[in-house]
Amino acid sequence: MDRRVLFASLILFAGGATGVGVALFAFVGIDDGATDAEIVWESEPVAGDDGSGAVVATVDGDPLVIQSTLDDGDRVVRATAVGGDVEWxxxxxxxxxxxxxxxxxxxxxxxxxxxxxxxxxxxxxTTGSGTLVVLDANDGTERFTADLGGDGGIPPAIGDLDADGNGEIAAVTTDGSALAFDPDGDGDATFETDLDAPIDRRPLIVEAGGRSDGGANSEGDEPDSESVHGLAVATAGGDESAIHLLDGDGDARWTTTPSVTPLSWSAADTRSGPVLALGGTNGNLETIEVADGSARYEIGLQDLPVAVGDADPGRIHVGGAGSVWAVDLLDGEVVWKQQYGGETRVNAPGVADVDEDGELGPVAVNRDGRVLVLNRNGEVTGRADISSVVYAAPSFADVTGDGSDEVLVVTEDGRVVALDG
Incomplete structure (x- = not known):
């Protein structure tokens, strides 16, 4: 069918004492005129990882897909260049x-x-036994390792933690410690903070608000809030979760109890200040003000868990059972909802300009390997079915050398598929 909006109005209802918004919103029908994305490169499967832990790193202008794999039964980290050559x-x-x-x-x-x-x-x-490992992406040499003092296995974070203009590395242990490291140091922690509660979510380094590089915020405007840098950590104690924001010295700026139990989370900047966006196990999206830990809004999207993905100017994108949402970062209004058909879980959406229209747009992949490339209005411009189980969010890199990004999907068996959207 042609592109069309089936419901044009957006109506928000108060959620009673809970303060949760319930939305009827613009639903964007899938466009049968969307192009089928072409597979431009595909690697061989590799053992040892389900695809969710792979990353793309561009070194000297060339993208590398870096994965955790097994080599003769031994755990290794491997970098593969476009075309299939193993670089290290x-x-x-x-x-x-x-x-x-x-x-x-x-x-x-x-x-x-x-x-x-x-x-x-x-x-x-980090290793499950509690070691942070940092490698040079250029050649795989070990930059440093550090003992975390507790069990690891949770992804670390990299970013400008202390507003000095240089990236630091932060890691957490499952028993509740948060640590930061200077990559130019000898592996000694610059701080270690015991949060006295279990941790099972990756930490986030927040670099938001007034930016030292003079850049614009996620809505494309010059930010009018002060710079906020810190380490956000989610802990879980019994039936209650907590969010902590630590400063560059590891001291708590604030601690708050969110309304949702976060399944996933992300940080985003807005012209009214930075927020943490939490995707709840109950299907609600909640945003927390980075400045003071107060709640900005909570909105119900569905009654099944949702996965928070990337932000583009002014919006955060969320995947759920069979659907993708774009939610306004300022007020929680659902700008649009796009349905896949069926109830298969959609992984956290990514954002890139893959259709070369000069605007960022979301890309979503569901667990069955169906890919949707959307524009900013939620209309589908490209799609593909790679006929494999996928647990990973999409990645992006210029694998064809044409100056624009392609979509990279890593499947359950470690195969890398590059799509020209």
């Missing part, structure tokens, strides 16, 4: 395996960004 392979160090001496070490998902005085691209992860 690094054995995983960091103590005894988590399960037994006969099993390869378990590790967290990978993260990659620039860090340190030289703004060098690094790859970081």
């Amino acid at each position: 392979t690094t054995p995983v160090s960091g103590g005894e395996p988590a399960e037994s001496d006969d099993d390869p070490p378990s590790i967290s998902g990978l993260v990659s960004d620039t860090a340190g005085d030289d703004a060098h691209r690094v790859v970081a992860f």
Whole structure:
């Protein structure tokens, strides 16, 4: 069918004493005129990872897909260039395996960004036995390792934690410790804070508000709030979750109890200040003010868990059972909802300009491997079915050298599929 809006009005109802908004909103029908995305490159499957821990790092202009894999039964981290050449392979160090001496070490998902005085691209992860490992993304050499003093296996975070213009690395342990490290140091923690509650979510380094680089916020406007830098950590104690924001010295700026039990979360900047966006197990989206830990809004999207993805100017994108939403960051209004058909869970959406229209738009992948490329209005411009189970959010890189990003999807068996949207 042609693109059309089936419901044009957006009506928000108060949720009674809970303060939760319930929305009827613009529903955007899937456009049968959307193009089928072309597979431009596909790698061989690899053992040892379900795809959710892979990252893309661009080194000297060339994208590398970096994965945790097994090599003759040993855990390694491997970087594969477009075309399939393995650029480097690094054995995983960091103590005894988590399960037994006969099993390869378990590790967290990978993260990659620039860090340190030289703004060098690094790859970081934690082992289940409690070691932070930081590698040089260029060649896989070990930059440093650090003992976390407790069990790990949770992805670390990389970002400018203390507003000095250089990226730091933060990691957490499952028993409740949060630590920060200077990538140019010798592996000693710059702070260690005991939050006295279990941690099972990745930490977030918040770099938001008035930016030292003079850039604009996620809504495309010059920010009018003061700069906020810190480490956000989610803890769980019994039936109650807590969110903590630590400063660059590891001291608590605030602690708050969210209304939702967060399944996933992300940080985003707005012209009214930065927020943490929490996707609840109850299907609600809640946003927390980074400035003071107060709630900005909570809105019900569905009655099943939702996954928070990336933000584009002014909006956060959320995946749920069979649907994708774009939600206004300021007031929680649902700008549009796009349905896949069926109730298959949709992974956290990513955001990029893959259709070369000069605007960022979301890309979503569901667990069955169906891909939707959407524009800012929620209309589908491209789609694909890679016929594999996918647990990972989409990644993006210019794999064809044409100056625009393609969509990269890593499947359950470690296969990398690059799509030209």
